[in-house]
Amino acid sequence: VEGSVEVSDADVWVEMDVTDLVSGWVQGLYGNEGLWLLAAGVEQYWSLRSREFEGGSKAPVLVVRYTE
Numbered sequence: 001v002e003g004s005v006e007v008s009d010a011d012v013w014v015e016m017d018v019t020d021l022v023s024g025w026v027q028g029l030y031g032n033e034g035l036w037l038l039a040a041g042v043e044q045y046w047s048l049r050s051r052e053f054e055g056g057s058k059a060p061v062l063v064v065r066y067t068e
Contacts, residue, residue, distance in 0.1 A: 002020065002021045003016045003018060021035075022064075
């Protein structure tokens, strides 16, 4: 588990810091197998939008901040 976040409302942005995971990919410590998002203890149905979502501003965004 690289991180977790509690989602308490629908139709909201969710942010998660995966810096250590991506750093390991860049350093070659382990292969980039992507991210797996898992819901636990959920009694409601949640859906996540993919990059193919055509809803304009609600499509997911990956923000990468780095330093040299």
